[in-house]
Amino acid sequence: MALTDDELEHLERLARVELTGESREKLRGQLERIIEFVKQLQSIDTTGCDPRAYLGGFEAALRSDETKPCLSREEVLGAAPQREKEFFGVPPVIEADEL
């Protein structure tokens, strides 16, 4: 199982993780071996197995739709690396030359 450059780049883009230099090549080799390893499941006969099954069998818990006290805006924004008034601050989303 070989991961091509295109495939690895596609994965990096999907996962929003930037890999660089040596660590990129090392991870590529390890990923190839791990994917090969987990492929063994494909030989197991799972005809009729519900992919949603789990033990216990409780139904999904519901609660009434009521407002309750929760974290304040200040508490939540307090940990942000950058804030603008009551918003999270981020670098430009659209470059000036795209406007």
Place this chain on the structure above:
Amino acid sequence: MTDLLQYSIEGLQGLYRGHKASVREVMQSYLDSIARREPSIKAFLQVFGESALKEAAALDAKGFDGRSLYGVPMAIKDNLCTRGIPTTCASKILEGYRPPYNATVVDRLRAAGAVIIGKTNLDEFAMGSSCENSAYQITRNPWNEAYAPGGSSGGSAAAVAADMALASLGSDTGGSIRQPASLCGVVGLKGTYGRVSRYGLVAFASSLDQIGPFARDVRDCALLMEAIAGHDEHDATTIPEPSPDLHSALEKGFDGLRIAFPSDLGKWEMDASVKDIATRTIDDLARGSAPAAGVTLPGMEMSIATYYILANAEASSNLARYDGVKYGLRTSSKSLADMYDETRGAGFGEEVKRRILLGTYVLSSGYYDAYYAKAQQVKALICAQFEELFTKHDLILLPTSPTPAFKLGERLADPITMYLSDIFTTPANIAGLPAISVPAGLAPNGLPIGMQLIAGWGREAKLMRGAFGLERIYHFRERFVRVAGSEGGRDAGA
């Protein structure tokens, strides 16, 4: 002055009740122990000496009030949120993060009277089996500092093994409580999925994660589980039933319980010392009141591959939240898209990236059915096989880890070898079953070996009885660990 470090939870409370020791004195003994052992063990990411003494003084001022964990010095894994106190998950991406709320278990420990003495090291985001994936430090095994304590809750296991906390909490996604418990010679318990609230546990794989206790013995472990278990409106997956009384029936031990063991144990690669203890335990049970029956254990052949697909798929989704926007690390980047890529590239360690990428791969278009959906179906198969098995048996006995502790650095080069450390522990996570590791003996090199019990869904009471039964067979603490009133360590190396 008696050695206050040697008392169990109930022992300590006897002292408090009889005014033979103050909580402050006990806390000081543990802080002194940390001062002695921590410089080389490095189990803690933070120690709260000052606040622990202050809380202890407040408990002393009020006097012993009968709460189940009154005055118990505890450590918690640093993936449990603590209000206003750094919670790092041993990752650079959460450096400096102070959560605005407490995990439910933190509130429950405090409500039961426990004092949190520190937060412990782990593999980054609980991904690992050795504690070597921490972005901050490597924790060493208190039994031999050249060896790993196991992981991912290695700091919590080492803290208890080195008498730096009387008990601790960890989290177990594929064995992260039981494996380090085995490698450090302490008891480690993972309850039924949904038994303990995950609210405020930084998510790794939400369908598998469970918080649970480390303790020196089964009785302490039962008390801790009772304190943290139970329904929580903040976690919709908690079991909406009262949690079972665990410690009052312990004395019954194995009486009337039907034990099974994997009859094909010989087929699995494991250290001779582990196989030897497993075989001796089965012989001991046969001579006693609970002969064990050989069975085929569900999921053994497929559990590791199933686990690594499901856990990493969930991780890739859960860890998407670390984007440099809401909290934690942010790199200075020129655009939003670059900021995401660069922050995550710089903030996550290698193992975490490896797992996010694998999880992304198995969920991606074109591969989803072959990997993720297939693993979900295999999970269904494993669940059905366990369900069938538990109609005829109450407990399954098997080793916790195929080997005693391994040397630091020994397994870092090959992730698959490291993943295989979890072969005996992942089936219980996949099926959501309660399981416990009990220290059983020492390998010839003097390192501890644990044996594991798995019980049916919701059957923690039977699990703890069995664990207590095992403890009475092994007498691990009396034989190998210094205890009050005995010379201790008398046949170490047996």
